[in-house]
Amino acid sequence: MEEVEQLKILVIEDHPIVRDGCQRIFNRRTDIEMIEASSATDGLALNKSFRPDVIVLDIGLPDASGFDILPKLIAENNKAAIIVLSMYGTQSFVTSALEKGAVGFITKNDEPNSLLQAIERVRNGEIYLGQAVAQTLAMNNLAPSSDPLRGLSPREGQIIALLGEGRSLTEISVELNLGYKTVANGVTLIKQKLNIGTTTALVKFAVEHNLKTMSPG
Incomplete structure (x- = not known):
């Protein structure tokens, strides 16, 4: 055989x-x-x-x-x-x-x-x-060179990048001079846009993509 x-x-x-x-x-x-x-x-x-x-x-x-x-x-x-x-x-x-x-x-x-x-x-x-x-x-309708932050506002880009740097929501609110609730709502919206279920998964996403803080628009 x-x-x-x-x-x-x-x-x-x-x-x-x-x-x-x-x-x-x-x-x-x-x-x-x-x-x-x-x-x-x-x-x-x-x-x-x-x-x-x-x-x-x-x-x-x-x-x-x-x-x-x-x-x-x-x-x-x-x-x-x-x-x-x-x-x-x-x-x-x-x-x-x-x-x-x-x-x-x-x-x-x-x-x-x-x-x-x-x-x-x-x-x-x-x-x-x-x-x-x-x-x-x-x-x-993805193009090969798509930006991981495509579809996010500059402010949302800042929030996810800071999450990837290990910042808490409180620390992000202080750094960006935003209310805690505004940051929390921003994280919820980002998760919806990226189709990511949890904040922990969102942090992992940011870390794995080595996202850099964007300047506000």
């Missing part, structure tokens, strides 16, 4: 439940060998030693942003096709990932089978976007 060539997949994801879910999905196929890393450091090391064909990469890693290590992963293993697996499918996340060399992007809200579909497509040299991401891009 002819031996089936194994497809080597590296999953870089800090949440054990998500890694376990990936393993269960890949177990549906007999030709997939998966190893996992829970940090950027371990992921970079395994990329060199394991030499995966496909890398499934989370953005919010404990020791670095996936955006930061994405180019390094490609540079050290240019055969690997990288699929970003993220909680967020906002336009800025997708464009940042693609611009840095990813060839696939799916969210953790997509159907489990989309992960297998993504692997097949990227292995054939195609770009794969999950259903949630494709809908977002269609709705926003």
Whole structure:
């Protein structure tokens, strides 16, 4: 019987439940060998030693942003096709990932089978976007160079940037000379515009995008 060539997949994801879910999905196929890393450091090391064909990469890693290590992963293993697996499918996340060399992007809200579909497509040299991401891009008529702050006012841009610098709402209200309620309402509106559910997730978004404070308009 002819031996089936194994497809080597590296999953870089800090949440054990998500890694376990990936393993269960890949177990549906007999030709997939998966190893996992829970940090950027371990992921970079395994990329060199394991030499995966496909890398499934989370953005919010404990020791670095996936955006930061994405180019390094490609540079050290240019055969690997990288699929970003993220909680967020906002336009800025997708464009940042693609611009840095990813060839696939799916969210953790997509159907489990989309992960297998993504692997097949990227292995054939195609770009794969999950259903949630494709809908977002269609709705926003996204251009590759879109600004992460597109759609936000200058004041809203200041607020989200200060959140990313670790400022509390009280500190932001003092710095911008605004009432606390005004800042809180601003954060609520920003979350609505970016389709982000919680303030914690918004802070993470700002940190991962290294947003800089804008001057007020």
